[in-house]
Amino acid sequence: MALAFDRDELTAYLAEVFPQVREDFAIDALDEGGITMRLLTAERHLRPGGTVSGPSMFALADVSVYALVLSRLGPKALAVTTNCSLDFMRKPQAGVDVVAKAKLLKLGRSLAVGDVHMFSQGSDKLVARSTMTYSIPPER
Amino acid sequence: MALAFDRDELTAYLAEVFPQVREDFAIDALDEGGITMRLLTAERHLRPGGTVSGPSMFALADVSVYALVLSRLGPKALAVTTNCSLDFMRKPQAGVDVVAKAKLLKLGRSLAVGDVHMFSQGSDKLVARSTMTYSIPPER
Amino acid sequence: MALAFDRDELTAYLAEVFPQVREDFAIDALDEGGITMRLLTAERHLRPGGTVSGPSMFALADVSVYALVLSRLGPKALAVTTNCSLDFMRKPQAGVDVVAKAKLLKLGRSLAVGDVHMFSQGSDKLVARSTMTYSIPPER
Amino acid sequence: MALAFDRDELTAYLAEVFPQVREDFAIDALDEGGITMRLLTAERHLRPGGTVSGPSMFALADVSVYALVLSRLGPKALAVTTNCSLDFMRKPQAGVDVVAKAKLLKLGRSLAVGDVHMFSQGSDKLVARSTMTYSIPPER
Numbered sequence: 001m002a003l004a005f006d007r008d009e010l011t012a013y014l015a016e017v018f019p020q021v022r023e024d025f026a027i028d029a030l031d032e033g034g035i036t037m038r039l040l041t042a043e044r045h046l047r048p049g050g051t052v053s054g055p056s057m058f059a060l061a062d063v064s065v066y067a068l069v070l071s072r073l074g075p076k077a078l079a080v081t082t083n084c085s086l087d088f089m090r091k092p093q094a095g096v097d098v099v100a101k102a103k104l105l106k107l108g109r110s111l112a113v114g115d116v117h118m119f120s121q122g123s124d125k126l127v128a129r130s131t132m133t134y135s136i137p138p139e140r
Numbered sequence: 141m142a143l144a145f146d147r148d149e150l151t152a153y154l155a156e157v158f159p160q161v162r163e164d165f166a167i168d169a170l171d172e173g174g175i176t177m178r179l180l181t182a183e184r185h186l187r188p189g190g191t192v193s194g195p196s197m198f199a200l201a202d203v204s205v206y207a208l209v210l211s212r213l214g215p216k217a218l219a220v221t222t223n224c225s226l227d228f229m230r231k232p233q234a235g236v237d238v239v240a241k242a243k244l245l246k247l248g249r250s251l252a253v254g255d256v257h258m259f260s261q262g263s264d265k266l267v268a269r270s271t272m273t274y275s276i277p278p279e280r
Numbered sequence: 281m282a283l284a285f286d287r288d289e290l291t292a293y294l295a296e297v298f299p300q301v302r303e304d305f306a307i308d309a310l311d312e313g314g315i316t317m318r319l320l321t322a323e324r325h326l327r328p329g330g331t332v333s334g335p336s337m338f339a340l341a342d343v344s345v346y347a348l349v350l351s352r353l354g355p356k357a358l359a360v361t362t363n364c365s366l367d368f369m370r371k372p373q374a375g376v377d378v379v380a381k382a383k384l385l386k387l388g389r390s391l392a393v394g395d396v397h398m399f400s401q402g403s404d405k406l407v408a409r410s411t412m413t414y415s416i417p418p419e420r
Numbered sequence: 421m422a423l424a425f426d427r428d429e430l431t432a433y434l435a436e437v438f439p440q441v442r443e444d445f446a447i448d449a450l451d452e453g454g455i456t457m458r459l460l461t462a463e464r465h466l467r468p469g470g471t472v473s474g475p476s477m478f479a480l481a482d483v484s485v486y487a488l489v490l491s492r493l494g495p496k497a498l499a500v501t502t503n504c505s506l507d508f509m510r511k512p513q514a515g516v517d518v519v520a521k522a523k524l525l526k527l528g529r530s531l532a533v534g535d536v537h538m539f540s541q542g543s544d545k546l547v548a549r550s551t552m553t554y555s556i557p558p559e560r
Contacts, residue, residue, distance in 0.1 A: 017188060048157060054202050054221050059195035081194050082391060083363050083413060084226040085505035087533055087551055089526040105546050106509040110390050111362060111415065113507055115549065126525050129535065129551065131507055133363060133413075135391065222531060223503050223553060225365035227393055227411055229386040245406055246369040250530050251502060251555065253367055255409065266385050269395065269411065271367055273503060273553075275531065297468060328437060334482050334501050339475035361474050366504040 003032065004074035010067060013075060018063075024056075025063050030071055034103035037064045038121070041097050050094030057098065057118060058086060061130035064102035065114030069134055072107055079112065083133040092127045093120040110136055143172060144214035150207060153215060158203075164196075165203050170211055174243035177204045178261070181237050190234030197238065197258060198226060201270035204242035205254030209274055212247055219252065223273040232267045233260035250276055283312060284354035290347060293355060298343075304336075305343055310351055314383035317344045318401070321377050330374030337378065337398060338366060341410035344382035345394030349414055352387055359392065363413040372407045373400040390416055423452060424494035430487060433495060438483075444476075445483055450491055454523035457484045458541070461517050470514030477518065477538060478506060481550035484522035485534030489554055492527055499532065503553040512547045513540040530556055 005013060007030040015022045024045075028036040037060065039045065045056040062081060069079045092098055099119050106113040111133060118128040145153060147170040155162045164185075168176040177200065179185065185196040202221060209219045232238055239259050246253040256270040285293060287310040295302045304325075308316040317340065319325060325336040342361060349359045372378055379399050386393040396410040425433060427450040435442045444465075448456040457480065459465065465476040482501055489499045512518055519539050526533040531553060538548040 020184075020187070020193075044160075047160070053160075053199075054224075055195040055199035058198040058224075059193075062194050080228070080231075082228050084194075084198075084224070084228075085365060085551065086224040086226070087525070087553070088220070088222050089533060105507070105549055113509060113549075129525055129533075131505065131549065131551075133507070225411065225505060227385070227413070229393060245367070245409055253369060253409075269385055269393075271365065271409065271411075273367070300464075300467070300473070324440075327440070333440075333479075334504075335475045335479035338478040338504075339473075342474050360508070362508050364474075364478075364504070364506040366506070368500070368502050 003030070003071050005071050006030065010071050013070065014067060021063055025060065027067065028099070034101060035064055035068045035071065037067065037100045037102070039098040039100070041095070052092040052098055054088070057088070057092070057128050058084070058130070060098055060100050060118060061086065061102070061116040061128075062132055064100045064116050065112070065132040065134065068102055068104055068114055069107070069112045069136070072104070073136070078137050079134040080137070081132060082135045084130060086128060086130040088128045089126050093123065097121040098127065105131075110138075112136060143170070143211050145211050146170065150211050153210065154207060161203055165200065167207065168239070174241060175204055175208045175211065177207065177240045177242070179238040179240075181235070192232040192238055194228070197228070197232070197268050198224070198270070200238055200240050200258060201226065201242070201256040201268075202272055204240045204256050205252070205272040205274065208242055208244055208254055209247070209252045209276070212244070213276070218277050219274040220277070221272060222275045224270060226268060226270040228268045229266050233263065237261040238267065245271075250278075252276060283310070283351050285351050286310065290351050293350065294347060301343055305340065307347065308379070314381060315344055315348045315351065317347065317380045317382070319378040319380075321375070332372040332378055334368070337368070337372070337408050338364070338410075340378055340380050340398060341366065341382070341396040341408075342412055344380045344396050345392070345412040345414065348382055348384055348394055349387070349392045349416070352384070353416070358417050359414040360417070361412060362415045364410060366408060366410040368408045369406050373403065377401040378407065385411075390418075392416060423450070423491050425491050426450065430491050433490065434487060441483055445480065447487065448519070454521060455484055455488045455491065457487065457520045457522070459518040459520075461515070472512040472518055474508070477508070477512070477548050478504070478550075480518055480520050480538065481506065481522070481536040481548075482552055484520045484536050485532070485552040485554065488522055488524055488534055489527070489532045489556070492524070493556070498557050499554040500557070501552060502555045504550060506548060506550040508548045509546050513543065517541040518547065525551075530558070532556060
């Protein structure tokens, strides 16, 4: 499916509609196969011991699939998270970014499902896995 | 199962081991049946339109089950989230706290499973539902 | 929400549209609060050791929520499972039926979400818990 | 991680300990990267309209991850499903086998997590996706 945005356009659009996430996330790559996003790990994302918090990992998975849906449907799209499953496999490494590789498993008329694998920067060991389902309300 | 902490002790203990959450959450009630916790909704938890963000809801569910496990096992307990499922049913109301009612479905030797129902303060309509599984490593 | 079927009507309707399940399940109770269904445990539902199989528990959860959706929307309703989460808490007792208590957490225009708690007949200990999401295609 | 069984040994072992599944499933391939299993679709797995039932898809995902855990840990291993998430993306094609490709995301001392993608035979369109968590009790 053709992309409605390229990486720079999507970065600019997310920053505009979603200003809270601008300092937390960056898009590394976007193409027809999927998206690679990054949590710009900072003090506020950490738990005691230096590990990245669960809510920060959730946020990374959620924004990755949201960005992917927008990249296909363009700026008019509404999309609301309806379901999430999240498995934590390993402790993320302290002090490094978390990288998410997400792809769409389904992009239907009313539901989109994305699958996300998360890694500590520079490692190929899976830290967490998530599936996010978005409901896409009909255009008005 | 007897409680290892009462509400005030648990509040104090969480504030000590988990300082990042002190300003975000409060324990409303704790007894042998479960726990009621509250997200002290502030600007940083919101999305455009004033709705409470998904990561904030995840964080509320996660800390509620963690607090519940601690309340049973006491301060020596380690507990690590291994799995989460989360269903979003309705938009939370803008500008009010989110209240979570959590109970333990299982507290085994190596796994604890908690169920969480979340509501906007003052409403009995379910906003979201979550199940959180914690792994409890053996004491050393 | 008013019921489109009572228990006997729903039993008859399910037997008609879903003949494969007639010998496996029975409706114990149906009212506006929810449904109680039962797996009529037989040899074919068991695993070695006499425990009820995971797929049989899945089937019980799935049919309970499907029956609940039908009981609200009536015989014209289409409903397709899109997502399931399932937690297994305890081994079901050998040689007894499994009882499911299900209620709807949401019945929207395009999605229904049901929550199911499963017990061994005669016990109040939770054996498994499930959330099932059904997509409801628009009527044609 | 080295394999404790090759494909033929695993097929024989599953048939011995799990006779109920012998007629339902076959192992197509097994190597260090994962397993490919197949639901030998028959009348008893179908729903009205000829589609493969949800419980049959659950069973395929569950047995695939179980077989994968056994292939690593050998015949002494116990493994009990504790959690499942399952997303249904598309209707399976009528009258053909369902093929599952599963791999282990984690094989820890007490938990194993497997990821399963399911397809209709001969198609590369994802029909369903599942994550299965198994608890591995300590050897006695």
